[in-house]
Amino acid sequence: MSFLADLLGSQIVRTVLFGAALLGAISGMLGAFAVLRRQSLLGDALAHAALPGVCLGFLIAGTRDMGSIMAGAFFTGALAALTMMLITRTTRLKTDAALGIVLSVFFAAGVVLLTYLQAQGGAASAGLASFLFGQAAAILVSDLWIMGAVGLGALALILAFWKEFKLVSFDADFARAQGFPVMMLEGGLTVMVALAIVVGLQLVGVVLMVALLIAPAAAARQWTNRLGVMVALSALIGALSGVGGALISATMRGLATGPVVVLIATSAVVISLLLAPARGLIWQGLAARRARARIGEDRILAAMQGLARAHDDARYPSEQGMLATALGDAPAPGRFAALERRGLIRAVAHPPETTPHWELTSSGHKAAETRRPDAERTP
Amino acid sequence: MKTLHEPDQALHVEDLTVSYGTAPALWDIDLDIPPGVMCAIVGPNGAGKSTLIKSILGLVRPVAGHVRFLGHEIGAMRGRIGYVPQRHSVDWDFPTTARDVVEMGLYRSLGWFRRPGRAARARALAALRDVGMQDYADRQISQLSGGQQQRIFLARALVQDAQILILDEPLAGVDASSEAVIIALLQRLRDEGRTVIVVHHDLTTVQSYFDWLVMLNVRIIAQGPVAQVYTPDNLRAAYGRHLAMIAVPGPETGAHTRPDPAPTPDEGVA
Ligand SMILES: Nc1ncnc2c1ncn2[C@@H]1O[C@H](COP(=O)(O)OP(=O)(O)O)[C@@H](O)[C@H]1O
Ligand SMILES: [Mg+2]
Numbered sequence: 001m002s003f004l005a006d007l008l009g010s011q012i013v014r015t016v017l018f019g020a021a022l023l024g025a026i027s028g029m030l031g032a033f034a035v036l037r038r039q040s041l042l043g044d045a046l047a048h049a050a051l052p053g054v055c056l057g058f059l060i061a062g063t064r065d066m067g068s069i070m071a072g073a074f075f076t077g078a079l080a081a082l083t084m085m086l087i088t089r090t091t092r093l094k095t096d097a098a099l100g101i102v103l104s105v106f107f108a109a110g111v112v113l114l115t116y117l118q119a120q121g122g123a124a125s126a127g128l129a130s131f132l133f134g135q136a137a138a139i140l141v142s143d144l145w146i147m148g149a150v151g152l153g154a155l156a157l158i159l160a161f162w163k164e165f166k167l168v169s170f171d172a173d174f175a176r177a178q179g180f181p182v183m184m185l186e187g188g189l190t191v192m193v194a195l196a197i198v199v200g201l202q203l204v205g206v207v208l209m210v211a212l213l214i215a216p217a218a219a220a221r222q223w224t225n226r227l228g229v230m231v232a233l234s235a236l237i238g239a240l241s242g243v244g245g246a247l248i249s250a251t252m253r254g255l256a257t258g259p260v261v262v263l264i265a266t267s268a269v270v271i272s273l274l275l276a277p278a279r280g281l282i283w284q285g286l287a288a289r290r291a292r293a294r295i296g297e298d299r300i301l302a303a304m305q306g307l308a309r310a311h312d313d314a315r316y317p318s319e320q321g322m323l324a325t326a327l328g329d330a331p332a333p334g335r336f337a338a339l340e341r342r343g344l345i346r347a348v349a350h351p352p353e354t355t356p357h358w359e360l361t362s363s364g365h366k367a368a369e370t371r372r373p374d375a376e377r378t379p
Numbered sequence: 380m381k382t383l384h385e386p387d388q389a390l391h392v393e394d395l396t397v398s399y400g401t402a403p404a405l406w407d408i409d410l411d412i413p414p415g416v417m418c419a420i421v422g423p424n425g426a427g428k429s430t431l432i433k434s435i436l437g438l439v440r441p442v443a444g445h446v447r448f449l450g451h452e453i454g455a456m457r458g459r460i461g462y463v464p465q466r467h468s469v470d471w472d473f474p475t476t477a478r479d480v481v482e483m484g485l486y487r488s489l490g491w492f493r494r495p496g497r498a499a500r501a502r503a504l505a506a507l508r509d510v511g512m513q514d515y516a517d518r519q520i521s522q523l524s525g526g527q528q529q530r531i532f533l534a535r536a537l538v539q540d541a542q543i544l545i546l547d548e549p550l551a552g553v554d555a556s557s558e559a560v561i562i563a564l565l566q567r568l569r570d571e572g573r574t575v576i577v578v579h580h581d582l583t584t585v586q587s588y589f590d591w592l593v594m595l596n597v598r599i600i601a602q603g604p605v606a607q608v609y610t611p612d613n614l615r616a617a618y619g620r621h622l623a624m625i626a627v628p629g630p631e632t633g634a635h636t637r638p639d640p641a642p643t644p645d646e647g648v649a
Binding site (some may be wrong): 160 | 400433436438454457459460462464468469470473474475476480483486487489491492494495518519535
């Protein structure tokens with residue numbers, strides 16, 4: 001642990017660690033709403049559209065001043081969002097096409113500006129390229145204060161307007177019919193996402209920023225059916241990804257913090273997609289198998305009861321091969337063993353035949369009654 | 380205080396025209412629905428039924444015309460109108476429970492900054508009981524069947540105790556038992572004196588479920604008591620060449636022929 005203490009003793013590492021954790025928490029929290037409102041791609045467009053703003057901010061300030069760079073990024077991001085809205089309202093283009101156009105045009109403009117500025121020379125303009133993929137080491141303590149303020153502001157707004165944001169995210173038409181100021185609420189959520197992107201540019205860059213919005217939310221959604229839990233969990237996953245990424249890149253040379261953070265967050269998505277109870281692929285596969293097994297067993301019990309009734313003998317010994325024929329396909333032998341283990345059927349000998357025979361126990365009869373395959377199943 | 384305009388009508392629409400692009404979706408709609416009726420709005424797919432509902436609720440901005448509820452503009456009536464949107468208009472995988480969705484109907488009356496508490500929970504549970512869904516209060520909404528989801532939506536409108544209920548295709552993709560529950564409930568609300576306005580897609584049940592009828596196909600084709608409006612001429616005017624496939628009004632008894640298999644002119648793939 002002294003190793004970790006050494007790491008944390010470094011001012012730069014601590015700053016990066018706090019910054020990454022804060023950013024992960026902010027974008028996780030806001031990303032949850034963006035994902036539920038199906039606005040993930042809007043986040044991507046906003047992030048890419050921030051690049052020309054970064055360059056403009058630099059041009060106007062003449063130095064790499066974070067304040068003007070963030071203001072520029074926010075400005076062109078907002079401009080892009082407005083352009084998108086105008087395109088979808090006034091033309092027949094759908095949202096995805098409008099997003100694609102705006103994203104690429106703004107990003108192209110950003111790259112042109114960037115290369116132009118770099119060609120002009122100057123030590124500071126060289127650092128501008130780091131906004132493409134982020135440069136965590138460039139974070140200053142003063143940036144942490146900005147992040148903290150944005151994070152606290154967003155948290156306060158979300159807590160204050162929790163039920164309104166929930167309603168708007170679930171059913172905006174109903175909210176409008178109830179007289180809620182839906183434009184303001186949706187706009188508020190979008191502006192907060194834009195702010196999260198702006199404060200994240202330095203760390204993750206415009207290209208990867210969207211992953212930090214989507215990934216924690218997508219992972220969190222797998223584990224819960226409550227909006228509150230999802231938002232909190234998404235913030236936590238984001239923060240942990242940030243911490244993990246900062247620590248890994250601090251210990252290993254040459255690993256950029258931002259992309260590592262993004263990789264950790266996306267592994268959380270993969271793990272959640274596979275493992276989460278109820279929604280995870282593995283769990284669903286198991287559930288489907290259990291359902292198949294149950295249906296198979298129900299059919300065996302029903303067939304045995306049918307035979308017993310036909311012979312007017314509750315303890316009629318059904319031959320396994322005959323049951324297989326009756327069911328149209330051979331049930332796995334394990335099914336009989338499983339039914340026997342649960343005391344629903346019992347193996348009997350029926351000389352002179354040597355093939356396996358089974359009879360229903362009394363609880364087997366009861367189960368066959370209540371679990372008839374055609375009986376209605378609760379959803 | 381402004382003077383009321385047409386206060387004797389639950390819904391009064393005049394000269395309403397709505398256009399999304401070039402061609403109008405609704406053209407020169409004049410419509411009156413008296414209080415205390417259960418009214419069906421029918422018309423072929425794309426006739427503008429949803430658009431009519433959205434524009435009278437102020438969700439779509441009309442090019443022209445005005446709308447009044449019991450003489451008031453929509454802004455003054457928000458709390459007194461229950462709205463049930465088309466079920467497919469929302470994402471049912473949203474992380475929330477049935478009771479939570481029903482409580483959304485109370486958000487407006489709670490006001491800003493206040494969260495639903497015990498009283499809201501009790502009212503939500505009562506509304507769930509009204510639609511026969513009390514046992515599903517804590518279910519994640521994606522685990523409900525289409526009919527159950529529709530009942531949840533209905534409960535969300537009920538919990539407001541609204542004077543006027545407006546429902547967009549509440550029976551589309553709904554199982555028979557849910558349909559029976561929903562219709563019985565709507566008829567009870569009508570009998571209590573409320574006005575129930577339903578976009579309906581199944582012509583074969585119009586006569587048995589409703590007492591007032593509006594036929595729409597971009598324009599108003601006909602409106603009035605079902606017995607007067609549900610005529611072959613009006614149906615032909617509303618549905619045009621599709622008429623061969625749809626129900627023809629029966630004799631005075633209210634019985635009607637049902638084509639077999641029963642195609643519904645306005646139902647896409649459910
Ligand atoms: N948001 C929209 N943008 C453009 N056109 C729309 C929009 N909503 C509906 N329309 C068009 O308006 C017409 C009426 O639609 P709608 O009111 O949904 O009909 P209905 O509910 O009767 O099936 C249709 O032609 C439909 O394509
Ligand atoms: Mg419709």
